[in-house]
Amino acid sequence: MNNKLLNKIETLTFGIVSISILYVLIYNLLHYDPIQGYDGDAHHAYVQNFLNLYTPGRLNQPSSNLTYEFFSPPFPYLFPAFVNEICKSYFSFENIYETCQKIYGFINIIFQSFMYLVLLYLYMKIVKLFNGTDKKIYLSVLLVLGLFTANYRSIGMIRAETYILLLNSFLLYRFLLLIKKSFAYDKSDIFYFGFTIGLLALSRQWAFLLFPAYFLLYFFIKKEHKLRYFKFLTYTFFIGFLISSWFYINLYIEYGSFTKFNQEPIPFSFKNQPLSFYLPIGNEASMVFTKPIRPYFQNQFLPILYSDLWGDYWGYFTFTSRNLEIGRNQLVIGDYLARVNIVSLIPTLLLFSGLRHSFKYIKNIDRSLKEYFNLYLSIAVFISLFGYLWFLISFPQPGGDTNKATYIIHLFHLLGLMTVFRLEDLKQKNYRSYFSIMLILFFVFLHNLSAMMSHFPRIV
Numbered sequence: 001m002n003n004k005l006l007n008k009i010e011t012l013t014f015g016i017v018s019i020s021i022l023y024v025l026i027y028n029l030l031h032y033d034p035i036q037g038y039d040g041d042a043h044h045a046y047v048q049n050f051l052n053l054y055t056p057g058r059l060n061q062p063s064s065n066l067t068y069e070f071f072s073p074p075f076p077y078l079f080p081a082f083v084n085e086i087c088k089s090y091f092s093f094e095n096i097y098e099t100c101q102k103i104y105g106f107i108n109i110i111f112q113s114f115m116y117l118v119l120l121y122l123y124m125k126i127v128k129l130f131n132g133t134d135k136k137i138y139l140s141v142l143l144v145l146g147l148f149t150a151n152y153r154s155i156g157m158i159r160a161e162t163y164i165l166l167l168n169s170f171l172l173y174r175f176l177l178l179i180k181k182s183f184a185y186d187k188s189d190i191f192y193f194g195f196t197i198g199l200l201a202l203s204r205q206w207a208f209l210l211f212p213a214y215f216l217l218y219f220f221i222k223k224e225h226k227l228r229y230f231k232f233l234t235y236t237f238f239i240g241f242l243i244s245s246w247f248y249i250n251l252y253i254e255y256g257s258f259t260k261f262n263q264e265p266i267p268f269s270f271k272n273q274p275l276s277f278y279l280p281i282g283n284e285a286s287m288v289f290t291k292p293i294r295p296y297f298q299n300q301f302l303p304i305l306y307s308d309l310w311g312d313y314w315g316y317f318t319f320t321s322r323n324l325e326i327g328r329n330q331l332v333i334g335d336y337l338a339r340v341n342i343v344s345l346i347p348t349l350l351l352f353s354g355l356r357h358s359f360k361y362i363k364n365i366d367r368s369l370k371e372y373f374n375l376y377l378s379i380a381v382f383i384s385l386f387g388y389l390w391f392l393i394s395f396p397q398p399g400g401d402t403n404k405a406t407y408i409i410h411l412f413h414l415l416g417l418m419t420v421f422r423l424e425d426l427k428q429k430n431y432r433s434y435f436s437i438m439l440i441l442f443f444v445f446l447h448n449l450s451a452m453m454s455h456f457p458r459i460v
């Protein structure tokens with residue numbers, strides 16, 4: 001087949017994958033209730049008590065009495081809380097709180113699904129700007145960044161991770177524009193960057209793992225650009241501080257810590273976790289590819305993270321302890337998720353390939369658009385990984401309950417972007433090899449589609 005025909009097939013595949021993603025989003029909207037999500041009760045309690053938490057003078061008790069997610073920043077709860085207040089004020093239902101909970105949960109999934117589509121669009125703009133091409137569609141974006149099963153669980157829950165992904169994609173896009181101008185910023189750059197940093201800090205504490213890389217990048221920037229870049233960082237992060245600091249100062253005043261959590265940390269020591277946490281050992285480690293669902297390989301870092309990224313280790317899209325009687329396909333889901341883990345070795349290897357490919361830019365002394373951007377992505381990936389490991393070691397859980405790919409999904413998106421850049425480079429050099437990889441990823445996507453979908457009954 002010639003390249004022209006392959007290009008038409010690629011366009012057709014882009015359409016099929018786009019429709020499939022839309023189908024998954026709509027299907028989950030109709031089959032998933034956010035109450036089934038991680039700490040669903042606590043997140044709903046946050047929404048229900050939003051005004052009590054943030055209206056001056058209304059809180060006469062510790063915020064931890066209202067929700068054990070009290071340490072979470074407020075921005076992701078603002079929209080569902082607004083819908084909830086409208087519902088309670090203008091409608092009259094027999095069970096007003098339960099009914100409004102269903103309504104704002106349903107609308108919130110619509111809102112976060114729209115955010116996800118905007119996210120994918122921004123990724124395409126980033127790749128277009130990165131490569132300097134006039135293309136309008138990038139199949140690699142959908143088949144790499146749209147392949148993570150954890151994306152769709154986050155969208156279905158009342159959580160902050162979709163906010164972090166969207167806000168960070170906008171920040172990366174603005175950063176690329178800044179690099180392209182050799183860090184010659186104007187007032188709009190300072191405003192957009194600073195405001196987005198503030199919103200990220202008000203979304204979830206995981207977002208702070210994205211910030212240090214901007215400062216570390218300073219040491220790699222050409223001498224003639226250093227002062228300009230330093231001033232830009234000073235202005236933008238000061239704006240971010242002004243927007244978000246009130247929340248963390250309030251945490252400190254109320255609980256004596258800027259980084260309060262609903263569990264007390266213990267002094268950092270690698271001994272906080274057993275050897276099996278660091279090294280997948282024992283008979284259960286092999287169950288990553290035979291029965292990758294809890295409680296197997298309990299508290300093993302990499303097996304759980306891998307199984308939760310591509311499959312559904314914790315069972316929140318198949319069955320939960322809340323509703324064991326209505327989760328469907330419980331007897332066979334483990335076998336299917338085992339196959340998901342097996343075929344997902346392919347995109348996993350591609351992610352490592354993308355990371356390795358980025359090193360060729362990092363080693364380049366003559367910094368350009370691609371070098372600076374890949375350098376930021378690489379630093380942010382490693383800081384996010386080790387920051388997450390620090391958290392898991394400082395707040396150990398015997399069952400590994402805080403080890404969820406959703407929490408750190410932005411790390412995989414950074415890896416995914418590097419992989420997309422690698423594939424787009426390959427496309428320019430060897431289109432047929434690129435097309436072969438896309439075809440393989442397409443079949444992996446089709447195979448894993450069911451893992452991205454709720455296995456609960458219809459809710460509307």
